[in-house]
Amino acid sequence: MLCLGIETSCDETALALVRDGRCVESVLATQMDVHALFGGVVPELASREHYRFLGALYDELMRRSALSLDAVDVIAVTRGPGLLGALLVGAAFAKGLALAANKPLVAVNHLHAHLLAVGLEQPLHYPLLGLLVSGGHTHIYRIDAPDALRLLGRTLDDAAGEACDKFAKMLGLPYPGGVLLDRLAQRGTPDPHLFPRPYTHTETLDFSFSGLKTAALTYLRAHPGLMEEGKRVREAGTDAASPSLCDVCASYMLAVAETLSLKMERALNLPENRDVTSIAVAGGVAANTQVRAAMQRLADKTGKPLLLPSRFLCTDNAVMVAYTGALLAERGWGHGLPFSSVPRGQRLPDDLGALRAPMPKGDA
Incomplete structure (x- = not known):
């Protein structure tokens, strides 16, 4: 086909x-x-x-x-x-x-x-536990088939990628900030105690990154020199970044990555997910170095194979x-011409719901 x-x-x-x-x-x-x-x-x-x-x-x-x-x-x-x-x-x-x-x-x-999309590069063996982490969404799914994805957890406010972009903006880094944040973080040494792992005290699989952003803003206000360094990076490039700026970026990204990992581990430990064969991670933030490393540590810990798409397929x-x-x-699904587009903020049903009864031709 x-x-x-x-x-x-x-x-x-x-x-x-x-x-x-x-x-x-x-x-x-x-x-x-x-x-x-x-x-x-x-x-x-x-x-x-x-x-x-x-x-x-x-x-x-x-x-x-x-x-x-x-x-x-x-x-x-x-x-x-x-x-x-x-x-x-x-x-x-x-x-x-x-x-x-x-x-x-x-x-x-x-x-x-x-x-x-990870199925383009490696075989998919259902059921999978999927983490979709991007600029607009942070979702955990149980995936039983291409047309059977069940939402288990979602962000209650900013998505992980949005939280990264906003932190980069606080620092004065140019758009798109999340990519630069990753580059700087790769050169830094993270402090695991500098920033909190937000909304991990609850037993739910939902995410909330607003607390992390607030903690980061509070830290930057107490260390205004970091924002001046961010502006220098904006003007002169990443080579102008100091070790202290790189360390803060690494610490922030570690907090994001470990939060994602903790929630995914919690989902894997649910009795109804004990039959999950592997972990799939996708979306723009899945290209982030620390996120990929944290997911690999989780896979090694749980013995579940990690399915990561190449960076091109993440975006x-x-x-x-x-x-x-x-x-x-x-699998027999199709649409007629009258289907409507669904903007962000309006939820598509978890069963790929836009899909009505199968229609064989576009003019049906």
Whole structure:
């Protein structure tokens, strides 16, 4: 099966072709430089950039792959969650292709696609325990099948990636701050007692990173020189960072990573999850060095294999959308043209719920 995937949930415009679980070709346009001027993603600008890029990227994808739309068996597109305007641009493009070529259409849950993407590089043996950790979401799932993901825990406020970006912003680091935070942390020595492991005193699997941000802000106000150092890094690059700044970044990232690990270990120890075969970690923050190390320590401790996607598959991409769309199409799922996009803040049902009764053609 050849699946065309389309991803426009935030600030990456991406298309990919996946055949039988392997990427044939992919293209991507980033909007990082545009949004860096504003210190974060501007939704309206993101929508306009998706509109500007999509047609040209589609042509480039088909040119590189030497394929045409006639060869595509199914079209998959991100339904949500994400920025509503951005999602609508991708959905409209996908619907137009499906209608014009009379192709089946599958609308994909962006979060589930992140977790399932690890199957592109290594076999998936269900059930899995999945951690989705990104700029907008921090979720724990039990994964029994590509169309059976059950949410066990979620963030109550900021996601882990957002907490990292905001700490970087407190330091005066440029956007995107989370990436720079990781680079600086790799050069530092973490103090495991400097920052708390937030919301770990409860027995739930939910997350809350607001307490960590408050602790970090309090520390920086008591050590204003660190913020001046952050501004120097903004102007002169990471080589200008002092050991003390790198140590604080490492300590903050250790607190985030160990919080994620503690909650995942708690989920693994639940009686209903004793049959879990392995641990899958995905999302943009899964590319972080300390998060990957903490998850590996958890895997070694519990004897569960760790499934980590390559760093390219951690960030937003269309390969994961095409792969997930193909998995769902093979299980009989599909959409008609009237499906709606679901923005961040509106919950998609845990059963990939956007998926209605199976529909064989895009014009159904």
